[in-house]
Amino acid sequence: xxxxxxxxxxxxxxxxxxxxxxxxxxxxxxxxxxxxxxxxxxxxxxxxxxxxxxxxxxxxxxxxxxxxxxxxxxxxxxxxxxxxxxxxxxxxxxxxxxxxxxxxxxxxxxxxxxxxxxxxxxxxxxxxxxxxxxxxxxxxxxxxxxxxxxxxxxxxxxxxxxxxxxxxxxxxxxxxxxxxxxxxxxxxxxxxxxxxxxxxxxxxxxxxxxxxxxxxxxxxxxxxxxxxxxxxxxxxxxxxxxxxxxxxxxxxxxxxxxxxxxxxxxxxxxxxxxxxxxxxxxxxxxxxxxxxxxxxxxxxxxxxxxxxxxxxxxxxxxxxxxxxxxxxxxxx
Amino acid sequence: xxxxxxxxxxxxxxxxxxxxxxxxxxxxxxxxxxxxxxxxxxxxxxxxxxxxxxxxxxxxxxxxxxxxxxxxxxxxxxxxxxxxxxxxxxxxxxxxxxxxxxxxxxxxxxxxxxxxxxxxxxxxxxxxxxxxxxxxxxxxxxxxxxxxxxxxxxxxxxxxxxxxxxxxxxxxxxxxxxxxxxxxxxxxxxxxxxxxxxxxxxxxxxxxxxxxxxxxxxxxxxxxxxxxxxxxxxxxxxxxxxxxxxxxxxxxxxxxxxxxxxxxxxxxxxxxxxxxxxxxxxxxxxxxxxxxxxxxxxxxxxxxxxx
Numbered sequence: 333x334x335x336x337x338x339x340x341x342x343x344x345x346x347x348x349x350x351x352x353x354x355x356x357x358x359x360x361x362x363x364x365x366x367x368x369x370x371x372x373x374x375x376x377x378x379x380x381x382x383x384x385x386x387x388x389x390x391x392x393x394x395x396x397x398x399x400x401x402x403x404x405x406x407x408x409x410x411x412x413x414x415x416x417x418x419x420x421x422x423x424x425x426x427x428x429x430x431x432x433x434x435x436x437x438x439x440x441x442x443x444x445x446x447x448x449x450x451x452x453x454x455x456x457x458x459x460x461x462x463x464x465x466x467x468x469x470x471x472x473x474x475x476x477x478x479x480x481x482x483x484x485x486x487x488x489x490x491x492x493x494x495x496x497x498x499x500x501x502x503x504x505x506x507x508x509x510x511x512x513x514x515x516x517x518x519x520x521x522x523x524x525x526x527x528x529x530x531x532x533x534x535x536x537x538x539x540x541x542x543x544x545x546x547x548x549x550x551x552x553x554x555x556x557x558x559x560x561x562x563x564x565x566x567x568x569x570x571x572x573x574x575x576x577x578x579x580x581x582x583x584x585x586x587x588x589x590x591x592x593x594x595x596x597x598x599x600x601x602x603x604x605x606x607x608x609x610x611x612x613x614x615x616x617x618x619x620x621x622x623x624x625x626x627x628x629x630x631x632x633x634x635x636x637x638x639x640x641x642x643x644x645x646x647x648x649x650x651x652x653x654x655x656x657x658x659x660x661x662x663x664x
Numbered sequence: 665x666x667x668x669x670x671x672x673x674x675x676x677x678x679x680x681x682x683x684x685x686x687x688x689x690x691x692x693x694x695x696x697x698x699x700x701x702x703x704x705x706x707x708x709x710x711x712x713x714x715x716x717x718x719x720x721x722x723x724x725x726x727x728x729x730x731x732x733x734x735x736x737x738x739x740x741x742x743x744x745x746x747x748x749x750x751x752x753x754x755x756x757x758x759x760x761x762x763x764x765x766x767x768x769x770x771x772x773x774x775x776x777x778x779x780x781x782x783x784x785x786x787x788x789x790x791x792x793x794x795x796x797x798x799x800x801x802x803x804x805x806x807x808x809x810x811x812x813x814x815x816x817x818x819x820x821x822x823x824x825x826x827x828x829x830x831x832x833x834x835x836x837x838x839x840x841x842x843x844x845x846x847x848x849x850x851x852x853x854x855x856x857x858x859x860x861x862x863x864x865x866x867x868x869x870x871x872x873x874x875x876x877x878x879x880x881x882x883x884x885x886x887x888x889x890x891x892x893x894x895x896x897x898x899x900x901x902x903x904x905x906x907x908x909x910x911x912x913x914x915x916x917x918x919x920x921x922x923x924x925x926x927x928x929x930x931x932x933x934x935x936x937x938x939x940x941x942x943x944x945x946x947x948x949x950x951x952x953x954x955x956x957x958x959x960x961x962x963x964x965x966x967x968x969x970x971x
Contacts, residue, residue: 363865363867364867365867365870365871366866366867368776369776369777369779369780369783370780372772372773372776372777372780373776373777373780373781373788373789373792375773376773376777376792376795376796376837376841377791377792377795379834379837380795380799382810382814383799383806383807383810383834386809386810386813386814386818387806387809387810387813390809390813441705442705442708442709443705443709444705445701445702445704445705445706446702446705446706446709448702449699449702449703449705449706450706452702453699453702453703464960467956467960468953468956468957469713471888471891471892471895471952471953471956472716472895472949472952473894473895473896473897473923473948473949473952474895474897475895475897475923475926475927475945475948476716476720476895476926476945476948476949477716478927478930479926479930479938479941479942479945480712480715480716480719482930483930483938483941483942484715484719525712525713525716528709528713529713532709556691556692556694556695557695557699558691558694558695558696558698558699559691559695561698561702562698579801582801582803585803586802586803586804586805586806587803588803588804588805588897588898589897589898589923589927593927593930593931613803613805613898616805616808616809616902617805617898617901617902620902632809633809633813636805636806636809639803639805639806640802640803640806643801643802643803643806644798644801644802646801647797647798647801648798651794651797
């Protein structure tokens with residue numbers, strides 16, 4: 333349908349208008365309407381390039397001053413200007429990857445199970461209610477998950493869960509003597525809770541779109557319920573599931589508030605999940621207020637630039653992979 | 665045939681059947697365990713989300729049902745008056761003003777981009793489509809940095825409501841553009857062709873036929889973008905100044921927004937401010953629920969009417 337080409341004959345004094353697949357109007361008839369659209373789109377293109385450019389150029393002084401040690405170094409030591417200050421972003425980079433990595437593993441495992449259960453085990457009437465609820469939950473702002481983490485979860489870990497872990501035989505050896513209320517793992521868990529509705533909202537639709545004939549064929553060949561889900565439903569929906577994963581991962585990457593409240597905000601080299609740490613986005617938010625007027629600002633912009641590279645790289649990768657898989661699926 | 669009935673053969677068959685039974689039993693066992701795990705994952709997913717909602721309502725309800733919560737200015741608690749709080753009128757107005765300014769910029773531009781993307785399949789449009797998709801995925805704190813470097817520094821405006829609105833507008837633009845593109849593309853081909861066949865110019869066809877037909881989707885997209893912006897913390901927090909304690913609508917003043925007030929309250933050492941954070945959070949969540957439910961119900965009803 334999309335590739336259909338229709339030729340419509342206009343009144344005799346006008347040339348025929350060719351309506352191609354995506355309804356491209358003839359270039360000859362650019363009136364004020366077309367120009368308005370073009371100008372608005374150009375404006376957006378300018379904003380987008382300005383966006384990338386301003387973050388890049390603002391971070392240049394920091395890269396210029398420190399070179400690659402800005403990325404590979406650890407520490408955050410601003411000075412009053414008499415001696416050169418030293419900034420290292422490795423803690424934040426690893427913290428970002430670690431928290432969102434742990435979160436996405438939890439979210440994908442639990443989220444896929446939830447989507448399968450919603451689509452195949454829940455009665456049809458409940459299904460729509462649950463689907464609406466999931467989408468509403470996906471719209472809850474992240475600061476709400478953040479306050480739940482800091483006001484409920486962190487005190488619980490500090491006062492109840494941590495002491496219990498330490499009281500286990502060998503607990504102190506594995507978890508240390510005291511479990512801080514804040515940690516990378518706590519941030520990761522809240523991130524997982526936060527991105528779960530986003531993941532389920534999409535994966536539920538993806539799994540619901542798997543043709544019923546495939547499921548019935550598999551079951552009629554004698555496959556068990558789980559074999560059908562594992563070998564038919566999930567492989568069929570893998571492109572969409574991959575898309576859902578990368579979207580959720582992108583949300584975890586860029587999450588600022590929850591991580592800034594929960595990870596502890598400490599710049600150090602201990603990357604144990606139970607240690608305190610920080611992420612790129614969270615560190616920018618924590619530090620930005622105090623950084624005014626100092627050379628911390630370019631270093632924070634450098635953190636933003638790295639975050640931007642990570643985010644853009646990931647969305648590029650995911651569109652590539654989705655396109656390739658879609659092509660492979662078409663071919664087979 | 666007679667061979668099959670020999671005693672050795674029946675032994676083999678019994679063995680094969682036994683093996684098959686065993687395999688089947690094992691597969692059934694695996695299947696029931698895994699389906700059980702699927703059920704369990706629903707439970708695991710639901711527990712924290714339900715806990716959050718329960719906490720929100722139990723701690724926040726008394727705040728959002730008090731009128732002074734909306735009408736009074738905040739008063740920071742002190743050591744001697746730990747429970748004095750006041751209300752959130754300044755951040756309530758602040759959030760409203762931020763969203764209105766952001767919408768004035770983002771809605772027309774976003775719709776324009778979306779319509780352009782839907783009507784053009786040229787190379788620049790393809791590039792712009794990629795840019796839009798990438799911007800949607802970009803972490804929101806980057807919009808805050810962008811607003812800082814452009815509005816606060818480059819234009820010399822300083823920390824202000826305007827800077828916050830700018831950041832929110834950049835956040836909303838690609839969202840509005842992509843939902844607009846989708847809903848314009850979903851308008852049946854035949855409508856546009858009918859318009860053109862009647863001799864209407866392509867621009868008239870778009871403005872009078874296609875865009876009105878896509879309007880439900882466009883408005884829904886705008887509402888969802890607004891509900892995203894209402895809860896956005898990082899963008900606004902970086903550039904708004906954050907210390908305004910008066911009600912203001914002027915774009916160049918320092919401002920305050922509901923999410924950044926939550927963020928500040930949570931980091932305070934007074935438990936009364938923690939409780940107030942729950943109240944603001946509940947208010948935000950309810951506003952967002954109402955917005956997205958309204959968008960959903962409205963678009964569903966419109967679609968039903970069209971069919």
